[in-house]
Amino acid sequence: MSSTKFILGLFDDPDEMMQGIHKLQQNSIPIYDVYTPMPIHGIEDKLGIKESRLGYAAFLFGCTGFTVAFSMLYYMLVHDWPMNIGGKPHFAMPDFVPICFEWTVLFTAFGMVITFFYATHLFPGRAPRVMDLRATHDRFVIAIDAKGNTPHADITNILKEAGAVEIKHNDRKYVSYE
Amino acid sequence: MKTHNSFDKRFEFAGKAKTYSLIAIVIGIIAVAAGFLMHHGEHGERTFANLLLMGYYFTCVCMAGVFFCAVQYVAQAGWSASLIRIPQAFAKVLPIAAAVLILIVLAGLFITHNSVIEGKTVVAPYLYKLWAIKGVSTPGDANYDAIIAGKSSFLNIPFFLGRLLVFLGLYSWFGYLLVKYSRSEDEIGGMSNYNLSFKMSCIFLVIFGFTTPIFAFDTIMSLEAHWFSTMFGWYNFAAMWVTGLASMTLLIIILKQNGYMEWITENHLHDLAKFIFAFSIFWTYVWFAQFLLIYYANLPEEAVYFYKRWEPEFKPWFWLNIIINFMAPVLILMSRDSKRMIGTLKFVCIAILLGHWLDYYMMIMPGTVGGEGRGFGVEEIGTAIGFVGLFTYTVLTALSKTPSWVPKNHPFLEESLHHHI
Numbered sequence: 344m345s346s347t348k349f350i351l352g353l354f355d356d357p358d359e360m361m362q363g364i365h366k367l368q369q370n371s372i373p374i375y376d377v378y379t380p381m382p383i384h385g386i387e388d389k390l391g392i393k394e395s396r397l398g399y400a401a402f403l404f405g406c407t408g409f410t411v412a413f414s415m416l417y418y419m420l421v422h423d424w425p426m427n428i429g430g431k432p433h434f435a436m437p438d439f440v441p442i443c444f445e446w447t448v449l450f451t452a453f454g455m456v457i458t459f460f461y462a463t464h465l466f467p468g469r470a471p472r473v474m475d476l477r478a479t480h481d482r483f484v485i486a487i488d489a490k491g492n493t494p495h496a497d498i499t500n501i502l503k504e505a506g507a508v509e510i511k512h513n514d515r516k517y518v519s520y521e
Numbered sequence: 522m523k524t525h526n527s528f529d530k531r532f533e534f535a536g537k538a539k540t541y542s543l544i545a546i547v548i549g550i551i552a553v554a555a556g557f558l559m560h561h562g563e564h565g566e567r568t569f570a571n572l573l574l575m576g577y578y579f580t581c582v583c584m585a586g587v588f589f590c591a592v593q594y595v596a597q598a599g600w601s602a603s604l605i606r607i608p609q610a611f612a613k614v615l616p617i618a619a620a621v622l623i624l625i626v627l628a629g630l631f632i633t634h635n636s637v638i639e640g641k642t643v644v645a646p647y648l649y650k651l652w653a654i655k656g657v658s659t660p661g662d663a664n665y666d667a668i669i670a671g672k673s674s675f676l677n678i679p680f681f682l683g684r685l686l687v688f689l690g691l692y693s694w695f696g697y698l699l700v701k702y703s704r705s706e707d708e709i710g711g712m713s714n715y716n717l718s719f720k721m722s723c724i725f726l727v728i729f730g731f732t733t734p735i736f737a738f739d740t741i742m743s744l745e746a747h748w749f750s751t752m753f754g755w756y757n758f759a760a761m762w763v764t765g766l767a768s769m770t771l772l773i774i775i776l777k778q779n780g781y782m783e784w785i786t787e788n789h790l791h792d793l794a795k796f797i798f799a800f801s802i803f804w805t806y807v808w809f810a811q812f813l814l815i816y817y818a819n820l821p822e823e824a825v826y827f828y829k830r831w832e833p834e835f836k837p838w839f840w841l842n843i844i845i846n847f848m849a850p851v852l853i854l855m856s857r858d859s860k861r862m863i864g865t866l867k868f869v870c871i872a873i874l875l876g877h878w879l880d881y882y883m884m885i886m887p888g889t890v891g892g893e894g895r896g897f898g899v900e901e902i903g904t905a906i907g908f909v910g911l912f913t914y915t916v917l918t919a920l921s922k923t924p925s926w927v928p929k930n931h932p933f934l935e936e937s938l939h940h941h942i
Contacts, residue, residue, distance in 0.1 A: 384941040398856070429819060437813050 347495060347512040349375065351475055352485040352502035357383050360483040363505035364389055367485070370501060375488040378478035400458045401451050408450025412443045472517040482509075526784045526938070528929065532776075534921035542914040549907010556900040566636070569629050569647040570889040571900050574881050575908035576622040577740055578764070580689070581757075582912065583618045585765020586611020587696035588729060591722035594699070594715075599933035600792055600940045603784055606923055607769050609703060612696030613919040614912070619689035621911075626685060626740070630678060648889070651746040652676045668747050676743055684739055688732045695725040703928050710930040733758050741881075745888035748826050752811035757884075759804035763846075764877045766796050771870040772916070774863055782926065787861040788940045794860035794869075801850035801873065805843070830883060834892040842883055845876030878905060 354360035357379065364386075367374055377390060416439050420426070425433040460466050478484040487498055489512070499510050556568030586608035593601045629648025636645040638654075643664060645654045651669060656662030658673035669676065698721050706714035734754020742753045750756075770793045776782050815823045830839050849872050859865045886895055927934060 394857075429817070431817075431819075437809075437816050440809065440813070 345489075345495065345512075346514050347489040348516055349474065349513045350487045350489050350492075350495060350498050350502075351511040351513060352487075352505070352507040353475065353477065353509040353511065354483040354485070354506060355481065355508050356506065357381075357483050359506035360485060361386070361389065363485055363502055363507060366501050366505050367487070367498075370497075372487060372492055372498060372501070375486045376474075378474060378484040378486065380479055380481060380483070383483075397455060397458060397462075401455050404454030404458075405447045405451040407454070408447040409443050411450070412446030413439065416442060474513070474517060475511070476518060526927075528926045529924075530781075530926070532781065532917070532921045532923070532926070534917045538913070538917060542910040542917070545906050545910025546914060547907075547910075548903055549905075549910060552899050552903020552907060555903070559899075565634055566647055567890045567894055567896060568900050568904075569625070570885050571904040572625045573629065573648055573740075573889075574878075574885050575904050576618075576625040578878065578881055579908050579912055580615070580618040580622045581761035582765050582768050583611045583615035583696075584692055584729075584733075585761050586769070587615060587692055587699065587725070588762065589765060589769065590699045590718075591695070591725045591729070594718045594722035595726060597719070597933075599936035600789065602931045602933040602937035603927045603940075604769075604773060604782070604789060604937075605703070605928060605931070606920070606926055607772055608765075609700045610916050610919040610923065611765070611769070612700055614915040615689075615696045616693040617915050618912075619693055622740075623682075623685060623689065627682070630682075649681075649743055649746075652743060653678060672746065676746060681739060681743075684735065688736050691728060691732070692725075695721060695728075699725075703931075704924070706928055706930045707925060712932065715932055733761070741884050744885060745826065748822065750811055750815070750823070750826070752807055752814070756804075756807045756811055759800060759807050760877050760880055763797060763800040763804050764874060766793065766800060767870040767873040767877075768912075769793070770797060770866060771874070774867045774870070777863070784927075784938055786940070787863070788942050789937075790863065790866055791857070791860045791942055792940075794854055794866050797869065797873065798850055798854040798860070801846060801854075805847040808843070808846075829887040829892070832887075832892045834895050835883065835887060838879060838883055842876065842879050845872055846880060849873070849876070 352360075352363055354363060360377070360379070361383070364374060364377065374390060377386065379386075417434070421434045428435075431438070465471060473479065474486050475482065475484045485502070485507075489495060492498060495512065502510050553568055553572065556571070557565055589601075589608040590605060590612060592598075593605060626648065630646050630653050633644050633646050635642055636650060637643075638645065638650065641663075643654065651657075651666075652672065654664050656664040657666050658670040658677075659665060660670070699718055702714040702718045702721070734757075737754045737757035738749075741757060742749065770790070773782060773785055773793070774790070777785055812827065815827060829835070850869055853865060853869050854860055882901075890896075927937075931937075
């Protein structure tokens with residue numbers, strides 16, 4: 344039993360990498376993930392990646408922000424310390440709009456950043472987990488979970504045929520634990 | 522992926538589209554004639570207000586076409602290259618729209634009738650009666666109005682008409698230039714025409730940015746010449762831009778559903794829908810900015826504008842205006858999927874176009890016919906149908922005279938044909 348955990352195919356051309364993905368899919372070899380230094384159009388559809396749910400999170404954060412701002416304003420201006428401002432009613436709705444809007448935006452923005460960090464394990468001060476360092480530089484990397492995907496030689500051959508410039512059999516998932 | 526596109530298949534303007542648009546124009550003419558003949562005096566004012574409304578709407582939509590082209594060139598946008606012929610058709614129609622608007626304004630200024638202003642019967646023009654009435658700036662005259670007299674160095678008929686002519690002439694000329702460069706690019710290729718378009722678009726946007734607020738102050742805000750709001754120009758700009766985008770999108774969708782423009786995919790529609798979504802919110806933002814400041818300061822001379830629109834005749838429409846133009850796009854177009862669904866997008870476009878008719882109605886009617894003369898009947902519906910017919914007829918004629926569906930030598934054409942988001 345080999346100790347290989349992940350097989351990485353490194354390409355220097357996005358079209359060849361797409362070809363590699365296509366060939367792997369034709370041979371029913373599941374792809375764990377693909378890492379590229381730049382966005383590739385159409386790759387989500389090719390890999391069948393589900394649509395991000397960040398939008399739903401954003402909506403909920405927005406609702407939270409609105410509710411917090413509205414309740415705060417209502418408590419302060421209507422319930423706790425009503426003041427006469429220019430003869431307006433205490434519960435003057437139009438005045439509430441700018442602050443509720445701003446808080447909605449603020450909560451949504453911060454909430455989305457935090458959600459994104461949480462989902463991608465990116466936090467300030469934490470070493471990012473990377474499967475191959477050159478994937479952030481000039482290599483287009485297809486990662487295949489080696490467990491259950493045998494024989495490894497076949498996968499290597501498919502990647503080579505598709506034009507991979509380098510194939511790695513890694514014993515550990517990430518190269519950058521520190 | 523489909524590799525062959527029929528760019529050269531000429532659009533033939535015939536059949537149902539032509540018949541229906543001509544019928545619509547006839548309906549419009551009959552409605553306007555009926556508006557003048559059926560009633561006298563005050564009701565002529567209502568017909569004129571409707572003519573001004575639709576003339577202004579028509580001109581604004583065509584101006585938005587020129588603006589769209591210019592923005593795309595200045596931003597060096599790639600995605601829109603394959604649909605730029607549609608706003609170019611709008612730009613080609615702008616001179617006609619401008620002529621119609623100027624005719625309406627001229628007739629409104631110079632045809633007079635007996636009108637009741639503050640209990641007195643006076644001979645007043647049909648449009649802009651507050652400041653265009655004779656003797657308004659002559660001290661001692663029965664029609665003398667101190668506030669208007671103070672504004673008369675700006676609001677007088679020759680300067681007013683001069684501004685209108687210069688602005689609309691400039692916009693039409695730049696629209697003509699951008700179309701001309703694009704045609705010449707089709708023939709000779711190369712980058713020279715693109716660079717020229719870029720340069721002219723920059724100049725146009727500066728001129729446009731400074732003059733559209735004044736255009737809106739003149740044409741619409743001066744109907745209530747005692748009142749003023751510095752937000753009004755941008756408020757009208759937002760309405761103009763969002764209606765222009767909605768009519769462009771609607772036209773593209775209808776053409777696509779009839780088998781034209783098959784290279785326009787849901788990706789292009791998604792971008793257009795994002796524009797519509799964003800600028801509907803922008804419209805609300807400016808609308809509310811104007812409202813909130815007037816509400817908060819509560820100065821009588823400013824608050825009178827909303828006081829009139831808060832009368833029982835207008836109050837339901839006041840709310841409906843915000844619901845259609847803000848709530849509908851926000852709630853319907855919020856998600857990514859609905860921006861990419863052609864049917865949903867079509868519905869929203871139609872809703873926005875109707876909604877902004879109501880928006881203009883709320884700007885114009887309280888200041889012209891007021892609460893008592895307000896109505897929603899033959900004049901309103903007929904005039905609107907007539908102008909929709911006129912718009913369809915002129916734009917589709919312009920489109921049928923365009924030699925190819927896309928700018929063939931546009932440097933970003935390939936990017937646009939493979940647009941993917």
